[in-house]
Amino acid sequence: MVTGKRQRIVVVGHGMVGHRFAQAAVERGLTETHDVLVVGEEPRAAYDRVALTSWFGHPDGAEGLSLLPGGEYDDPRVRLVLDSVVTEVDRDARTVTVVSPPSAAGDLLADPGAVTVHEYDVLVLATGAAPFVPPVEGRGKAGCFVYRTIEDLEAIRTASETATSGVVIGGGLLGLEAANALVQLGLDTHVVEMAPRLMPVQLDAAAGSTLVRHVERLGVKVHTGVVTEEILGDEQVTGVRLADREIETQVVVFSAGIRPRDALARECDLEVAPRGGVLVDEQCRTSDPHVFAIGECAAPGGTMYGLVAPGYAMAEVVVDALLDGPGTFTGADMSTKLKLLGVDVASFGDAFAATDGALELTYSDAVAGIYKKLVVSEDGTRLLGGILVGDASAYGVLRPMVSSGIALPDNPEQLILPASSGVQLGMPDEAQVCSCNDVTKADILHAVAEQGCEDVAAVKQCTRAGSTCGSCVATVKNIIEDHFASVGKVVDKGLCEHFRLTRQELFDVVAVHGYRRFDDIVEAHGTGRGCDICKPAIASILASQTSTHILEPATAELQDTNDKYLGNIQRNGTYSVVPRIPGGEITPEKLIVIGEVARDFGLYTKITGGQRIDLFGARMEQLPVIWKRLVDAGFESGHAYGKSLRTVKSCVGSTWCRYGVQDSVGLAIALELRYRGLRSPHKLKGGVSGCARECAEARGKDFGVIATEKGWNLYVGGNGGATPAHARLLAGDLDTATLVAYLDRFLMYYVRTADRLQRTSTWIDQLEGGLDRVREVVVEDSLGLGAELEAEMARHVGGYEDEWRATLEDPSKLERFVSFVNAPGTPDPTIAFTTERDQIQPIAPALIPVGAPA
Amino acid sequence: MTSLTWTAVCPLDAIPLEGGVAALVDGSAVAVFRTHDGAVFAIGNVDPFSGASVLSRGIVGNRGDAPVVSSPMYKQAFDLRTGQCLDDDSVRVPTYEVSVVDGVVHVGGAG
Numbered sequence: 001m002v003t004g005k006r007q008r009i010v011v012v013g014h015g016m017v018g019h020r021f022a023q024a025a026v027e028r029g030l031t032e033t034h035d036v037l038v039v040g041e042e043p044r045a046a047y048d049r050v051a052l053t054s055w056f057g058h059p060d061g062a063e064g065l066s067l068l069p070g071g072e073y074d075d076p077r078v079r080l081v082l083d084s085v086v087t088e089v090d091r092d093a094r095t096v097t098v099v100s101p102p103s104a105a106g107d108l109l110a111d112p113g114a115v116t117v118h119e120y121d122v123l124v125l126a127t128g129a130a131p132f133v134p135p136v137e138g139r140g141k142a143g144c145f146v147y148r149t150i151e152d153l154e155a156i157r158t159a160s161e162t163a164t165s166g167v168v169i170g171g172g173l174l175g176l177e178a179a180n181a182l183v184q185l186g187l188d189t190h191v192v193e194m195a196p197r198l199m200p201v202q203l204d205a206a207a208g209s210t211l212v213r214h215v216e217r218l219g220v221k222v223h224t225g226v227v228t229e230e231i232l233g234d235e236q237v238t239g240v241r242l243a244d245r246e247i248e249t250q251v252v253v254f255s256a257g258i259r260p261r262d263a264l265a266r267e268c269d270l271e272v273a274p275r276g277g278v279l280v281d282e283q284c285r286t287s288d289p290h291v292f293a294i295g296e297c298a299a300p301g302g303t304m305y306g307l308v309a310p311g312y313a314m315a316e317v318v319v320d321a322l323l324d325g326p327g328t329f330t331g332a333d334m335s336t337k338l339k340l341l342g343v344d345v346a347s348f349g350d351a352f353a354a355t356d357g358a359l360e361l362t363y364s365d366a367v368a369g370i371y372k373k374l375v376v377s378e379d380g381t382r383l384l385g386g387i388l389v390g391d392a393s394a395y396g397v398l399r400p401m402v403s404s405g406i407a408l409p410d411n412p413e414q415l416i417l418p419a420s421s422g423v424q425l426g427m428p429d430e431a432q433v434c435s436c437n438d439v440t441k442a443d444i445l446h447a448v449a450e451q452g453c454e455d456v457a458a459v460k461q462c463t464r465a466g467s468t469c470g471s472c473v474a475t476v477k478n479i480i481e482d483h484f485a486s487v488g489k490v491v492d493k494g495l496c497e498h499f500r501l502t503r504q505e506l507f508d509v510v511a512v513h514g515y516r517r518f519d520d521i522v523e524a525h526g527t528g529r530g531c532d533i534c535k536p537a538i539a540s541i542l543a544s545q546t547s548t549h550i551l552e553p554a555t556a557e558l559q560d561t562n563d564k565y566l567g568n569i570q571r572n573g574t575y576s577v578v579p580r581i582p583g584g585e586i587t588p589e590k591l592i593v594i595g596e597v598a599r600d601f602g603l604y605t606k607i608t609g610g611q612r613i614d615l616f617g618a619r620m621e622q623l624p625v626i627w628k629r630l631v632d633a634g635f636e637s638g639h640a641y642g643k644s645l646r647t648v649k650s651c652v653g654s655t656w657c658r659y660g661v662q663d664s665v666g667l668a669i670a671l672e673l674r675y676r677g678l679r680s681p682h683k684l685k686g687g688v689s690g691c692a693r694e695c696a697e698a699r700g701k702d703f704g705v706i707a708t709e710k711g712w713n714l715y716v717g718g719n720g721g722a723t724p725a726h727a728r729l730l731a732g733d734l735d736t737a738t739l740v741a742y743l744d745r746f747l748m749y750y751v752r753t754a755d756r757l758q759r760t761s762t763w764i765d766q767l768e769g770g771l772d773r774v775r776e777v778v779v780e781d782s783l784g785l786g787a788e789l790e791a792e793m794a795r796h797v798g799g800y801e802d803e804w805r806a807t808l809e810d811p812s813k814l815e816r817f818v819s820f821v822n823a824p825g826t827p828d829p830t831i832a833f834t835t836e837r838d839q840i841q842p843i844a845p846a847l848i849p850v851g852a853p854a
Numbered sequence: 855m856t857s858l859t860w861t862a863v864c865p866l867d868a869i870p871l872e873g874g875v876a877a878l879v880d881g882s883a884v885a886v887f888r889t890h891d892g893a894v895f896a897i898g899n900v901d902p903f904s905g906a907s908v909l910s911r912g913i914v915g916n917r918g919d920a921p922v923v924s925s926p927m928y929k930q931a932f933d934l935r936t937g938q939c940l941d942d943d944s945v946r947v948p949t950y951e952v953s954v955v956d957g958v959v960h961v962g963g964a965g
Contacts, residue, residue: 497917529872529890530915531931532924557873557914561926564911569926573906620911820883821864821875828876828883830900830907845905 007034009322010096010120012086012264014040016049017295017311018126019067022078024319031077034322037118039098040082042149045071050308053177054772055153056184064729064771065150069699089268091288095119122290124318125265125278129258129296129306134169138231144252147178156253160185163250167191167240169228170255171198176340178253179220183341189220190247192240196225202336202347203387206364210371210389214343217369223247260297260304273299282328283321284314292318300329307334309435316438333403333435337388337395343369344392349385349402350375358384363416365390372416374398381407388416396475400431400441433479434472439465444479449487456480457765495756496533499526503681503756507541516542517554536560537756540643543679544751547799549806550679551813562641565817566803567623572831572842575623576616577603578640579630580676583650583668583688584611593633601626604839609720610647610685612638617840619827621819627804636802639677643757645684648672649697653690654707660690662707667736668696671705674740675747677800678793681754681763684747685719699727702760703743708732712739716746716774717761725761728771731779744793745778745786752789858951858962866957869894874910874923879961884950885910886959887934889921895934896950896961901925902939909947 009025011018022038025031040046047065055065063069072080081100088097100114131146133139143163145156160166166182168175171193182189193200197208198215212222223242231252232239239248260277271279271287277299284292284300295311296304305311310332320327335348353360357378364371370390376383383401388394394415401408406428409415429442447453447462456477460466466473494500499522501509506525515521518538522530530538539558543550550559551566562568567575579594594613598605603626604616618626627637640646650668654660668688678684687698688705698704704715710733718727731742754763767773776782807813818824833840863877863886874887876899883899887910899907904927912923917940922931930941939945951962 498915528916529921530913531917531922532913532915532929535913535915553870557870560913561911564926569908569911571904571906571927573904573908573927815868819876820878821868821886822861823878826878828907830883830905845900845907 007121008119009034009036009122009124010086010118011036011038011124011126012096013126013128013295013297014038014042014046014080014082015126015128015295016046016067016308017128017315018124019046020312021124021126021294021315021318022073022080024316025322026073026075026078028319028323030319030322031075034077034122036078037120038078038080039084039086039096040080041085042151043083044150045080045082047150049148052147052150052153053181053184055150056157056181069726086264089123089264089291091268091270091291093119094121094123094290096123120290122292122322125286125291125293125297126295126311126315127261127264127297129304130261131254132257132259133254134228134256136169136228136231138233138237139252139254141231141233141237142235143233143237143250144231144254147174147181147253147255148258153181156181156251157185159251160187163187165190165247165249166251166253167247167249168253168255169240170257171195171222171224172201172255172257173199173336173338173340174258175253175255176215178255179215180341182251182253183218183220187251190223190240190249191215191220192223192226192228192242192247194225194227198222198224199345199347202345202351203389204352204373206362207345207347207371207373207387207389210364210366210369211340211343211345213366214369214390215341218341220341258296258306260299262297265291265293265297273302273304275299275302275304277302277304282317282330284318284329285321292321294318301331303331305332305334307332307336309333309438312436313438333399333432335399335402335435337392337399344388344390346388346392346395346399347386348395348399349383351385351387353384355384361413361416363413374412374416376408376412380412383408383412386416396433396472396478399435400428400433404428404431433475434463434465434467437464437467439463441479444476445483448480448483454480455766457762460765495537496531498522498528498530498534501525503537503541504753506538507544507752510538510541511545516546516548518558530558532560533756536563536643539563540679540681540756544796547796547801549801549803549810549813551803551807551816553812556813556816560643565620565623566627566637566641566807567618567620568641570616570842572845573620573828574616574831574842575618575620576614576640577618577623577626577630578608578612578614578638579635580638580672581612581647582672582676583648583665585650585665585669590633590635593630593635597626597629600629602833602840604841608640608647611649612640612647614640617833617842619819619831621817621824621827624808624814624817628808631802631805631808637677637804639803642677642679643682644677644679645672645675645686648675648686648688649701650688651690651693651695653688657690659693660707661709662690662712664688664690664696664705664707667705667712671740671743674797675743677803678747678751678796680747680751682757682759684760700724701727703727703746705739711735714739714742717764717771719759719761721759723761725759727761728764730771730775741786741790742778745781745789746774748789748792749774749777749785860953860960860962863959863961866894866954866959869959872914874912874914876907876910877961879950880963883907884961885912885923886952886961887914887921887923889914889934893921894952894954894959895921896952897923897932897934897937898948898950900947901927901930902945902947903928903930 045068084100086096098116166187167190168179171191179191226242230241265278273279278293294314317327317329337346353375361374373387375385431441453459493502535558648668648671650664653664685701686703687696687701689696689698690707700718704727706713712734713732714730715727716730830845832843861879869888877884885899886896911926921934924931937947937949953960
């Protein structure tokens, strides 16, 4: 390789595998020496195609599936160009020709799109696969679709609006996914499969018929062993003719497999495999050493792999090769576990007992719809493969037994019998737990034992295990728990030495017993006299459940530092004061008052990130006088000091902005006033943007609202800080009343169940079921909690009072605001200021020597 | 002990139960606490980790057998009986004698 000069990598395709390549290039330092240009054909950045069907669950939810929500990589040396097609590869000149789309406004003739030519040192083909549409007569009629991209799904949804019935041609994995989508769209759904059973590649006859019973129970009609002869209708589909019958339908989805997209490679005379796919070696190098192919367009050793995990592995192998590493791709575990139409299905290893002398052990329960088969070696000592339908809970243990070859127990049938104790069998360390991201049990144990990960969310972040299809999350959780149990560490979810209960349990205990005093709670459910962990947690729980002022005698001494003085303590013991400015909207008169107060008290003044103004340097005894000036001018506490709602940030919205489609300021003010003062496990921030340009950065907030033409999209679980997170779509196109109802439920559900100091993003991640769980509870109201949560919020809203004003009106609460109890006129002598850029700055108090005489 | 000068600080009930107040004793800031069992303790008010005079504003509770206050600044716990920081062996804050006479709290010079 040429040294000193940066090498250029061009990646063709930005699907899941192309994205993984770019990600790995950044993470493994390849971008230190290489510039990466990724050219994607779809209008959006890579998204989770495996979870495609879930897109129907949240309309306008393309963002929810995105693997690169911001649309660009953090590393500026990786450039992503979307909506563009590589039309030609010149291997001699080492260039690719890229055609970008015509500008949306211009007409095609005047503006045919930009044609650019890019040089490469390394070319990576990640063009994926295309759906295979069998040559059935009439397959081009309107109403015929494939199932691969978000655009496909959008088209199917539109067609379904006027349809009553839909037919899926193909009863494999993807076909059943597509059927699931049609069911969700309310269509009378049929599946037509040429083979005698569903999922012929993964399942045997008995498993297939068990699956059929499940699927038919959901109202899907299954036609197996029949060929589709013709799609009926004039221009528009009206029906499907099978060998022996006709089905009336308006929507046909072809899902009869995929074919590698290798046209670009063929055109530039790269070798391709006989059954399609760019032929590559174990390093995924094509017949041209400067060109690699990865994912579904590649055929390592002549075989293409239609799963994401092998594609990811190939991406890693190429990055490794470019770093002169030893990685190779020599085939992949094609095991599959998934939930199809709510039914667990798994197939792994030698599922069809193709190995010489292999024996089969089966268990089936037709009533419960469970079928399990183990394939074991002739001598009965090793597990070779298996099939599970209806209950795939043993998959996590069984599949690694195949790859590791550990000895079977004497009674292997125990592994598949109901309530099997055999599931307790240990899994070897080298067993692969997450096949999507190639994470072994040892990797997870390393993360837990060496890297301080204590729960699934942390392990996910550290190892990526469970972050793609999620099917291994339960196994990951078990491994973590087993580990802690084995090292004798009680996985103690208790708050602190005084309480064995979690915050959620404490919350429930307080609600059930109606406790109002710490003493009662600690006597009945804890030990000792509390500490700086449990006392503020209980103070917060009491504040969430009552509307009592936090400085009432029963709770004043429980409050955390800042709550106790209704201000934010600063490094020299002074406080900062933040009046509420709802939505960031303020009149000039009020702005002048803030300026006057700051000037008169000599406070350092700074604009905050939450669209308000922070006044620093107030001595504790000055706080009430400062509040009085502010309250008299119509201000109230901004709760900047509390684990509570801070601000709801807004852009200027449709009232002024020429792009705005809704009044974002009006909504932000309403939401901020509704939720002000709500005590929660951690601070809460909100944002409202008036259009998709998202100028309020709402998706960086715990709850973010973005205007659409039809209403509001609600996003949850975002935050900035050390571990930034983008909020994800909870529900789309809501009217304002529904939006508020969902927000009431979401916030109260969080307040009730999150751990102490857990932001919404980590709370959602550690919930069993994650965001889907939140959606079930908040949107679908599956627990029937909706009305109760809304009522709790209504109680909070009705009971709100300004904490500053209430303190000013109660002399007993003001007593604590003195410098010295015996010398109230003497200010704290350790507080002093200097001047910097025309404002005060604290002088660090002289640190007293440690180990001062006792 | 005989050389101690006592400063009357405040009535006992001016100190909240499991709370503290700051007092000025011979020019030094002293944090005076009342624990749940009614006992009164006094330690230096300056938090040795930040240098700010704030310990009286901390949360009072216990760690094991020790009655403690945790600093409002960085949350280290200090044993109210000895001034010892329980999170850093090398750090200790001064302690002061306390006596309650006729319902009034008196603090002695540094003990």
